[in-house]
Amino acid sequence: MTFGKGARLHLIDGSAYxxxxxxxxxxxxxxxxxxxxGAVAGFSNMLWKYISDQxxxxxxxxxxxxxxxxxxxxxxxxxxxxKANRPPPPEDLRPQFPLTRDATRAFNIACIETEGYExxxxxxxxxxxxxxxxxxxxxxxxxxxxxQLVGDGxxxxxPMKNKVIGPDEVAEKFGVxxxxxxxxxxxxxxxxxxxxxxxxxxxxxxAQLINEYGDLETLLARAGEIKQPKRRQTLxxxxxxIRISKRLVELDCxxxxxxxxxxxxVKEPDATALLTFLSEMEFxxxxxRVAEKLGAEAPAVASATPSEVAAAPEQPxxxxxxxxxxxxxxxxxxxxxxxxxxxxxxIDTETTGLDEMQADLVGISLATEPGKAxxxxxxxxxxxxxxxxxxxxxxxxxxxxxxxxALKPVLEDPAILKIGQNLKYDxxxxxRHGITMTPxxxxxxxxxxxxxxxxxxxxxELAERYLGHKCIPIKDLIGSGKSQITFAQVDLDKAGAYAAxxxxxxxxxxxxxAPMLPDQRVTTVYETLERPMVPVLGQMEMAGIRIDGDVLxxxxxxxxxxxxxxxxxIHELAGQxxxxxxxxxxxxxxxxxxxxxxxxxxxxxxxxxxxxxLEDLAVDHDLPARVLDWRQxxxxxxxxxxxxxxxxxxxxxxxxxxxxxxxAQTGRLASTDPNLQNIPIRSExxxxxxxxxxxxxxxxxxxxxxxxxxxxxxxxxxDIPALKQAFRDGIDIHAMTASQMFNVPVEGMDPMIRxxxxxxxxxxxxxxxxxxxxxxxxxxxxxxxxxxxxxxERFPEIRAYMDQTVADAKRDGxxxxxxxxRINTPGINQSGPAAGxxxxxxxxxxxxxxxxxxxRRAMIRMPDAIRNLPAQMLLQVHDELVFEVxxxxxxxxxxxxxxxxxxxxxPAVKLSVPLVVDxxxxxxxxxxx
DNA sequence: GCCCTCACG
DNA sequence: GACGTACGTGAGGGCT
Numbered sequence: 027m028t029f030g031k032g033a034r035l036h037l038i039d040g041s042a043y044x045x046x047x048x049x050x051x052x053x054x055x056x057x058x059x060x061x062x063x064g065a066v067a068g069f070s071n072m073l074w075k076y077i078s079d080q081x082x083x084x085x086x087x088x089x090x091x092x093x094x095x096x097x098x099x100x101x102x103x104x105x106x107x108x109k110a111n112r113p114p115p116p117e118d119l120r121p122q123f124p125l126t127r128d129a130t131r132a133f134n135i136a137c138i139e140t141e142g143y144e145x146x147x148x149x150x151x152x153x154x155x156x157x158x159x160x161x162x163x164x165x166x167x168x169x170x171x172x173x174q175l176v177g178d179g180x181x182x183x184x185p186m187k188n189k190v191i192g193p194d195e196v197a198e199k200f201g202v203x204x205x206x207x208x209x210x211x212x213x214x215x216x217x218x219x220x221x222x223x224x225x226x227x228x229x230x231x232x233a234q235l236i237n238e239y240g241d242l243e244t245l246l247a248r249a250g251e252i253k254q255p256k257r258r259q260t261l262x263x264x265x266x267x268i269r270i271s272k273r274l275v276e277l278d279c280x281x282x283x284x285x286x287x288x289x290x291x292v293k294e295p296d297a298t299a300l301l302t303f304l305s306e307m308e309f310x311x312x313x314x315r316v317a318e319k320l321g322a323e324a325p326a327v328a329s330a331t332p333s334e335v336a337a338a339p340e341q342p343x344x345x346x347x348x349x350x351x352x353x354x355x356x357x358x359x360x361x362x363x364x365x366x367x368x369x370x371x372x373i374d375t376e377t378t379g380l381d382e383m384q385a386d387l388v389g390i391s392l393a394t395e396p397g398k399a400x401x402x403x404x405x406x407x408x409x410x411x412x413x414x415x416x417x418x419x420x421x422x423x424x425x426x427x428x429x430x431x432a433l434k435p436v437l438e439d440p441a442i443l444k445i446g447q448n449l450k451y452d453x454x455x456x457x458r459h460g461i462t463m464t465p466x467x468x469x470x471x472x473x474x475x476x477x478x479x480x481x482x483x484x485x486x487e488l489a490e491r492y493l494g495h496k497c498i499p500i501k502d503l504i505g506s507g508k509s510q511i512t513f514a515q516v517d518l519d520k521a522g523a524y525a526a527x528x529x530x531x532x533x534x535x536x537x538x539x540a541p542m543l544p545d546q547r548v549t550t551v552y553e554t555l556e557r558p559m560v561p562v563l564g565q566m567e568m569a570g571i572r573i574d575g576d577v578l579x580x581x582x583x584x585x586x587x588x589x590x591x592x593x594x595x596i597h598e599l600a601g602q603x604x605x606x607x608x609x610x611x612x613x614x615x616x617x618x619x620x621x622x623x624x625x626x627x628x629x630x631x632x633x634x635x636x637x638x639x640l641e642d643l644a645v646d647h648d649l650p651a652r653v654l655d656w657r658q659x660x661x662x663x664x665x666x667x668x669x670x671x672x673x674x675x676x677x678x679x680x681x682x683x684x685x686x687x688x689x690a691q692t693g694r695l696a697s698t699d700p701n702l703q704n705i706p707i708r709s710e711x712x713x714x715x716x717x718x719x720x721x722x723x724x725x726x727x728x729x730x731x732x733x734x735x736x737x738x739x740x741x742x743x744x745d746i747p748a749l750k751q752a753f754r755d756g757i758d759i760h761a762m763t764a765s766q767m768f769n770v771p772v773e774g775m776d777p778m779i780r781x782x783x784x785x786x787x788x789x790x791x792x793x794x795x796x797x798x799x800x801x802x803x804x805x806x807x808x809x810x811x812x813x814x815x816x817x818x819e820r821f822p823e824i825r826a827y828m829d830q831t832v833a834d835a836k837r838d839g840x841x842x843x844x845x846x847x848r849i850n851t852p853g854i855n856q857s858g859p860a861a862g863x864x865x866x867x868x869x870x871x872x873x874x875x876x877x878x879x880x881x882r883r884a885m886i887r888m889p890d891a892i893r894n895l896p897a898q899m900l901l902q903v904h905d906e907l908v909f910e911v912x913x914x915x916x917x918x919x920x921x922x923x924x925x926x927x928x929x930x931x932x933p934a935v936k937l938s939v940p941l942v943v944d945x946x947x948x949x950x951x952x953x954x955x
Numbered sequence: 956g957c958c959c960t961c962a963c964g
Numbered sequence: 965g966a967c968g969t970a971c972g973t974g975a976g977g978g979c980t
Contacts, residue, residue, distance in 0.1 A: 214965085228965050608978055609959055636960065661961060664976055690972060694964085701974045704963035712962075736964090736971095792970035802970075859968050870971040874964090878972095904964045904972090 027087055029287035031160035036086040037149045038076070038135075039167030040093040043069050044126050046186070048119050052480070052839060052852045056308050062118035066125045067309055072185070073133050074312060076166070077295070078319070086164070088290040090136040090152070092145040093127065099144050104273050110220050125307075132303035134295045140281070146171055147281040153180050154279030156287055170199065171219075174207040174277060201233025209242035212272035223271045224264045227257070242272060297322040310494040327494060341534065342397035344495045349526035351518060352392075352402045353422050358432055364394050365436055370443040372399075372533035373463075375452045376525050378512040381699070382454040383568065383675050383682045387426065388514045389521060390433070393529035396537070400529075401522040402429055409515040422518060430459050437463045445469070447485045447532045450560045450687065454568060464561070469532055471556035472539035474688035475548040479840070479850035479871075483688045489531045492538050497531060498524045551847050554934075555879055556687065558886040562899075563685045563695075565889065569898045570680030571702070571910070574950075575671045577718040582667040585659045592656040599649040606656050609635045616643065616650065638801075662706060666715045673700045685902070692871050693847050693878035695902055703903045707955065716952035726916050726947045728897075729954040730923050731906035733942040734759055735877045736791050742937050743844060743872065744827035748820070753939040760784040766820045767813070786817050790824060791873055793866030828869050835868040843875035844935050845883075880941070881905060884930035891926050895919050908951065920945045 027033065047068025054064035073091075080086060101108045115123075130137040140148055149172060153163045157179040165172055168184040173196045176182055182191035189195075196204045200211075213232035215223020227235075235252075239245035246265050252258035261268070297320045304313040305325040317324035352358050365371040372393040377385035386405060393399035404426040407417035436442055438461065446452050449468045456463055473483040481487060489495045503516045503524055513521065543549040597603045600619070604611045613633030616622050624639055626632070637654060644651035673681045681700065689696035697703040705719070706712025721727045737759060741749035752762040761772045764783035770776075782803055789799050796811035803810065818825045835841050835851040842848050849871040853864040881902065888899050888907070896912035897919045907927070911919045927943045948954040 217965090230965080605978080607976095610978075630958070632959080634959085657960080661976085665962070665974095669976080686973095689974095692972060694972065696973055698974065701963085704961090704974065706962060708963080731964095789970055792972090795969050797968075798970040859966095862967090862969060863971095866970065867972090874972060877964095906964085 027288075027291060029088060029156065029159050029161055029290075033088055033156070033159070033161035033287075034084065034086045035152065035156040035161055035163045035287070035290065036080075036089040037152055037163065037165045037167075038089070038091040039145060039149065039165070039169055039172070040091040040126065040130065040137075041145050042167050042169055043072050043091075043185075044119075044123070047072060048116070048122075049856045050853075052850075053118060058308060062122060063125070063307055063309075065119055065122045066129055066307060067312070069126045070129045070133075070304065070307070070309060070312060073129065073135070074316060076185070077133065086292055088156075088161075088287060089292050090138050090290045091130045092148050092152075093123075093137070093139040094145045095139040095141050095143065099142055099147075101144075101274050105222075105270050107220050108274055112218070112220070128303060129307075132295075132300045134293045134300070136285075136290045138285070140283075143281055146277055148283070150175055150277035151279050151281035151283055152287070155283075159287065161287075171211075171275060171277070173199065174204055174211075174275075176204040200229060202236050206236050206241065208272055208276045209236045209245075211275040212242055212268050215271055216275070219274070221271050221274050222264075222267050224260050224268050226260055231257070242268070295320070301325055311490055314494065314496065344493065344527065344530060344534075345397070346498060346523035346527050348397060349399050349401065349522055349530075351422075351522040351526075352400045353424060355424070355428075355432075357400075358402065358424065358429065361392055361394070361400060362432060362436055365392070365442060366439075368394055369441060370394075370445060371436070372445040372529045372536065373437075373452060374446060374525060374528040374532060375455045376401075376513045376521065377455060378405075378514050381682075382451055382458075382684070383570075383678070385455065386514070387455055387459065388512075389525055390429070391525035391529040393526070393533040396534050397530065399526035399533075401525040403518050403521060404429060405514050406516065406518055406521065407514050409511065409517065417514070420518065430456075430461065434461050437461050440465060443467055445532060445536045447488075447528070447535065450564050450567075453560055453564045457564065457568065462561075466557065466560055467536060468557060468560060469535040469539060470688050471560075472536070472543060472552060475552040475556055475848070476539065476542055476546055477850065478688075478693070478848065479691050480852055485528065485531060485535075488535055493531065493534055495531065498527060500524070546848065548846065548848050551845065554886075555693070555845065555847065555882050559687050559882060562885050562889060563687065566899055566901070567682050567684055569900055569910070570675065570678055570682040571900045571908070572680050572720050572722055573670055573674055574718045574720050575674065578667045578671055578715070581714065581718075582663055585663040585667060589656060589659050589663070592652050592659070596649060596652045596656065599652065606653060607660060609633075612653060620647075620649070622647065622650075658709065658711065662712055662715065666706065666712075667718075670700060670718070683901075690878075691849055691867075692875040693843065693849075693882070694874065694904060695878075697902075702901055705951070713952055716955065717950045719951035721910050721949055725910050725912055726949060727900075727951055727954040728909045728911050728916060728919055728923075728945065728947045729906055729951065730909075730920065730927060730943050730945045731903075731955075732877070732881070732927065733944055735880065735905050735941065736873050737787055738937070738939045738941060739844070739873050739876045739880075740791060740824070740827075741939050743876070744823050745938075746821050746823045750939050756942075760787060763787055763817075767816050782813065786813055789814075790817070791870060793828070793869040795862075831869050831872060832865050835865075841868050841872050843872050843879050844931075845876060845879040847875050847879055849875055877905065880930045881907070881927070883934075884927045887926050887930070888923065891922055892919065895922065906955075908954070911947075916947050920947070 044065055048065035051064045051068045053062060054067055055061060056063045127137050138148060149165055153175050156163045163180045165182045166185050167182060172182060176193055176196050184191055193204055196207060200207050202210055210229060210232040213224050213227050214229045215221045235245055239248060246261065249258060249261040301313060301317055301322060301324065304316060305327045308327050310327040313327055314324050352361060374391045375387060376389040377387055379385035388405040389401055389403045391399060391401045403423045406420045406423060408420060437444060443465055444463045445467045448470045449466050453463050470483045473488055486497045489497050503520055504511050504513060543552055593606055596606055600615050604615060610632060612635045617624060617633050622643055640650040640654050644654060675682055683697045683702045684699050686696040686698060706715050738753055741753055748766060752759055760780050760783045761775050764775060764779045765772045767783060768779055785799060785803050794814055796807050796814055799814060800807040800810035831841060835854045840848050840850045851864060851868045853860060854868055856864060885902060895915050895918060897915060898910050899907060900910050901908035909919060924943045924945060928941045931937050946954045
């Protein structure tokens with residue numbers, strides 16, 4: 027097609043892609059030879075995503091990726107310091123530049139660079155030509171220097187935010203239209219590119235001046251009329267420098283091009299060329315993905331590191347058709363003999379659901395070496411509808427009890443390792459059948475010890491990342507949504523392929539991860555903080571906690587009444603009826619109809635109606651105050667009083683949460699289905715929900731919680747003498763902080779002062795900012811910043827610790843807790859706003875993580891310590907453990923459990939501050955806490 | 956399935 | 965000079 031009317035040209039800013047890819051990804055290297063390829067990988071992924079996204083009716087007819095060629099351009103002749111303070115590209119990025127060109131060509135997209143010109147110049151020339159020929163141009167970049175090109179026929183697209191940048195967006199950024207952007211840039215200058223501009227003038231002022239005088243030349247000619255003396259003098263003194271700046275930022279249409287627009291026509295990628303490139307780069311996931319999409323065979327991708335090869339030589343490909351179901355005793359006995367001989371087995375159970383307390387066992391799969399796996403179907407039924415709602419058991423399955431009886435000695439044999447993925451699930455299922463698996467290994471927890479912070483640890487993700495294998499999705503077997511069936515209804519062949527594959531994959535993951543634990547120095551973490559959690563949490567979850575449904579029911583009714591009443595009042599105040607629960611509708615009422623102050627927020631453009639905002643409005647208005655009340659009650663009702671009773675198990679009459687061991691980045695547990703780690707306590711109405719968590723008759727609930735554990739850890743790791751002494755002396759730590767900061771005595775301290783010190787103490791743990799503290803305390807930002815400055819002056823060790831932690835994270839790509847837990851920090855070397863978040867997370871992780879380690883250590887020792895007491899450990903809430911104890915044994919339990927908790931760090935770590943545990947007891951959780 | 960909001964440590 | 969801002973979670977309801 028000849029370029030002309032109707033043609034659509036996409037111009038991709040290649041250099042921006044490269045740097046974004048480089049900073050967004052950890053420093054990957056090609057496994058076979060160590061060549062750095064992280065940026066190439068990210069770049070290729072972005073190109074692939076771009077191509078995949080361009081399938082609609084407005085897909086481009088022409089496209090090109092444009093690169094910068096060299097750092098010296100004609101602009102250096104205009105101004106020798108242009109881009110002079112830009113650091114050279116990182117060592118490991120440099121060899122990747124030519125590879126990104128290769129990648130572009132492999133994707134069959136035109137690849138353009140010209141000696142002596144920046145990518146921006148070429149983009150400008152192409153955009154002009156294409157526009158003049160009657161085509162439409164989209165520049166894929168968020169570079170502000172390109173915004174001057176926006177106009178008729180030319181738009182930009184921010185590839186990260188997927189947001190179109192048109193004249194309005196340009197005006198929003200620069201305060202002037204695209205045609206005046208260069209004037210503003212000339213005045214404001216640019217520190218990144220070292221464009222001087224006019225000193226003391228930023229974009230805001232520049233836009234104001236240009237809007238007042240029309241354009242830059244008029245402004246410079248009439249500079250003498252400017253009222254502000256300093257500004258006037260600046261413009262007069264620096265007129266020449268400003269004109270040079272304009273020439274630096276200005277892009278013109280006359281960059282010589284040695285090719286035509288027609289040559290940029292979009293072509294289909296050549297499958298062979300593309301797949302060859304990707305497999306040579308050893309991008310396994312992308313190779314497979316591209317092959318699948320193009321309907322081509324993926325070439326083999328080299329993968330294994332030397333240590334992996336040693337662990338698992340010549341693994342056969344994962345092939346679901348190679349497995350055979352085990353359906354008779356002779357075959358089962360053979361498997362058992364094989365397992366006994368080897369001393370290990372990978373195991374996976376298939377059930378009718380996700381709730382281990384309710385799901386029925388449907389089958390068991392086993393694997394003993396890569397490629398050697400089987401499925402033992404036990405409870406499969408006919409799929410279709412049956413006569414009386416009775417399910418028809420399928421032929422060709424062994425008897426469940428017989429199989430379990432045969433496997434039990436193996437599964438409980440202390441000399442045979444049972445390997446699983448998320449083995450807590452299978453452990454609980456089998457425990458319900460009287461089998462207690464031990465010893466165990468868990469590939470999910472191995473990955474967590476190694477890779478926390480980098481990615482999640484589900485089997486499908488691990489298989490894809492580390493084995494280059496895409497597992498059969500469960501949805502392919504049981505469907506989804508309303509028509510979903512249970513695994514019991516899946517036919518035996520399909521079930522066998524799926525289940526045996528899971529065991530096979532688990533075994534391979536085990537072989538992959540096992541040698542890496544010592545390599546990465548996380549063996550101790552895995553062995554002492556991860557693996558032992560499985561039986562401990564398994565028992566806690568199976569114990570469950572009793573809930574008084576009547577109490578919740580009564581509260582729910584009361585809440586319903588109160589909500590209805592509040593709703594009426596709110597509608598009355600609003601003058602119309604609307605859904606109070608809809609932030610969208612509420613925002614429109616508050617800000618459009620009533621005209622209250624409080625602007626738009628967020629990328630969706632919706633009004634924020636968060637509690638923060640409503641609290642400010644509530645000072646002068648009744649409606650937001652009522653909405654706050656309504657929200658609180660609505661939350662309590664829907665999330666707690668209504669939802670909790672639905673989780674009561676029919677058989678046990680108790681609620682059984684499930685803890686994720688590998689869910690949180692820091693080592694904390696997370697509680698789901700239901701979440702029992704966020705039961706209300708801060709408000710009085712909410713706190714009463716805890717009255718419904720009750721002990722069995724003749725028992726009490728006992729709660730033990732660590733006092734200030736994170737601050738104590740901070741005092742220890744950052745080695746802060748004043749803080750450590752205060753903890754040793756048992757002084758009120760927030761009052762002590764306030765006393766040090768504001769030079770007031772601890773005795774008779776103003777509670778407000780103490781409150782502020784407390785907020786700062788917590789803020790420090792989170793990587794404090796003046797902004798955050800000012801919002802939290804509702805004080806002016808300058809005041810908050812002054813507090814923080816004083817704090818760091820009084821406790822300089824904290825600043826040093828924070829700087830050191832961030833430096834470590836930047837150097838290593840991870841931080842560690844006192845106990846060696848490794849938390850990876852990808853993104854710590856990013857630049858821009860995202861870096862702030864990564865920094866704070868890196869500062870917080872060792873503190874939050876060490877606290878998590880300590881309570882894990884206590885929990886792991888607890889079952890043995892309390893084995894002779896009539897007591898059970900039921901819940902963990904980050905720094906709190908909840909027990910159910912017979913009435914007569916409460917005091918003894920408290921003594922024993924407190925001792926374990928207070929000494930949990932030892933002997934691994936000798937803390938320089940004491941750990942203190944507070945205890946409470948009662949018939950319900952509200953009393954006990 | 957995403958966003959907003961809010962419950963906890 | 966501007967950006968976006970406390971760390972870590974899970975769940976329910978609205979809306980598309």
